[in-house]
Amino acid sequence: MSDYSDKELLTLFKNIEKRNFAFNLIVRKYQVKLYWHIRKIVIKHDDTDDILQNTFIKVWKGLEGFREDSKLYTWLYRIATNESLTYLKQQKTRYLLPLVDYENQLKESLESDEYFNGDEIQRRLHKAILDLPEKQRIVFNMKYFDEMKYDDMAEILKTSVGALKASYHHAVKKIEKKFKED
Amino acid sequence: MKNFNKKLEKFKANSKNPFSVPKGYFDDFPSRMQDRIISEQKEYIWVIRLFRYVKPQFALAFMIITFAVIAYGTVNFILSNRTTNGIDNELYTRIMEVDPTEFSEQHFLEVLFEEERKVNDHKNDEMEFYIHYLVDEDIDYGTLIDEL
Structure with missing residues (x-):
């Protein structure tokens, strides 16, 4: 696994001759985290693989213009999250499924x-x-499984920390209710 | 709620990730990604080359279309302004009715002078009428000035 910091990787990427090498290091550093983040949203491995590839293609195309206003890590997560949500939306519209039916399919x-x-x-x-609900599910996954800080989550999801805390709280309550019902 | 949070934490600590991936997936993924990037780059280079090849043709077509639009607009503008000149419509019709084949600058000037003469004749008639009125009514110039 690469020992390069994000800053070093970005500097390396700016050098055209080393661009491919730098990108390979970025993929190696973040592939596992991003894979699990996407997998928990779309559930199926094959779909996750497609979305992860599309995410890195977008990263490759956008990294040259990355202005470092945010951390590389949060930027990557944002792309992965958006790609996953776009994929879910496409699936629902492709088969003209209502939200509940699509979630039943995911459960199956x-x-x-x-x-x-x-x-x-x-x-x-x-x-x-x-x-x-989709957004609440993403918040719960990021907090519970990825143990992400609320500040980073706020940067990724472009929401306030307060809204995220409320969202997580509601998610836990709903899961607790579901457990009691079953 | 607090109890359930603790339960969730305990549950997470005691359990492994239930999802798994095919064997060697993360070892192969970077090289698969590299291959895809290379094919994307090739596609991108092909598009760039095609664009470079067709760019001059597009520029020429754009210039011709722009020129045609400007020419059409200019001709339309000139034609629309042509009818709104200073000559009164009736006079213009009269000039043209005389004989369009024999229309000349001289003829045009004659008609204009004739129009001016008519106006002057009309003014002279009015003047004569006032003079006759003053003579008939026997109003002298001094009285008229006093009245005014």
């Missing part, structure tokens, strides 16, 4: 996914998470 794919090896409690937890 959780049952049939050969790359899901969780026990019964984990399956229940992930199903309860899938019942949350």
Whole structure:
């Protein structure tokens, strides 16, 4: 794994001769984190793979104009999140599915996914998470699984810290209710 | 709520990530990504080359279209202004009615002078009428000045 800092990677990327090498290092450094972030949103491995590739293609095209107003890490997460949400929207409009039906499909794919090896409690937890509205689900995943700071989340999702805290609080309450019902 | 939060934390600490990936996925991904970037670059270079090739033709077509639009606009502008000249419509019709084939500058001037003469004749008639009135009514110049 690369030991380069984000700043060093960006400096390296600006050198045209080393651009490919720098990009390869960026992919190696962030592929795992971004993969899991996307996977928890779209559930299926194949879809995650497509979205991750599209995310890095966008990063490749946009990195030259990256002004470093935000951290590289939050910028990458923002692209991955937007790509995932765009993918979900496309799926819903492609099959003209209402929101509830599409989430049911995701739950079914959780049952049939050969790359899901969780026990019964984990399956229940992930199903309860899938019942949350999209944005709330992303907030919950980022806070609970990725243990991200609210400040970074606010930068990625372009929302206030207060709104994110409220969103997480509501998400936990809904999951608790779902657990009690089952 | 607090209890459930603790439960969630405990649950996370005791469990592994339930999702998995195909074997060697993260080892292969960077090279797959590199291949895709190279093919994207090739595609981009092809588009750039095509654009460079067609750019002069597009520029020429754009110039011709611009020139045609400007020419059309100018001709339209001139034609629309032509009818709104200083000559009164009736006079213009009369000039043209005489004989369009024999229309000349001289003829045009004659008609204009004739128009002016008519106006002057009309003024002279008015003047004579006032003089006759003053003579008939026997009003002398002094009385008229006093009245005014």
